[in-house]
Each structure stands twice: as structure tokens, then as C-alpha cells.
Amino acid sequence: MSYEIVKQAKNRCVGTKKVTKTVEQGKAIEVFVSKDADPRLTINLVALCTQKGVPVTYVDSMKMLGKACGIEVGAAVAAVVNE
Numbered sequence: 001m002s003y004e005i006v007k008q009a010k011n012r013c014v015g016t017k018k019v020t021k022t023v024e025q026g027k028a029i030e031v032f033v034s035k036d037a038d039p040r041l042t043i044n045l046v047a048l049c050t051q052k053g054v055p056v057t058y059v060d061s062m063k064m065l066g067k068a069c070g071i072e073v074g075a076a077v078a079a080v081v082n083e
Helices: 002-008 016-024 039-052 062-068
Strands: 012-014 028-034 056-059 077-081
Touching: 002 028, 002 056, 002 062, 002 077, 012 016, 016 028, 016 039, 016 077, 028 039, 028 062, 039 056, 039 077
Parallel strands: 028 056
Antiparallel strands: 012 077, 028 077
């Protein structure tokens, strides 16, 4: 279900740096974090989302999240963007 939200989103961003920037700018609607991603990559982003009031949804697989985003590699994080 969560993968479908990412797949159907018109605007999305992928990757820790881009998603962090998007959340800081207040453009992220929802952030998706892979459970199998290295916590050192995601812990600060999750804290930022909590601070900014952006909902965080955990998904099972980096590979599946990457596929839902239309990329060939796994994705640790992705965000649906309001633009």
C-alpha cells in the first residue's frame, strides 16, 4: 500500500540529502523510510520529520522503495512532495 502512494505521486524526491532539504523547506507531505536502511542514515531525518510534523511511514525494503520511485537501486528514504 505504501509503495503505491509513492508510485502514484506526481512529485517525489529520493535520497537522504534531497528528502532532508525538502522537509526543511516544508514541502514534504509524507516521508517513507526503509526498515532495512542503515539507521545512521535515517535517524536524523526521522527526528527532523517529527519536529516539523511530517508523517513518517516505514516500509520493508529499500529495493521495493527504489522500484516504486522508478530507480534501479534501493532507496533508504523517499518523500511525496507538495509542489
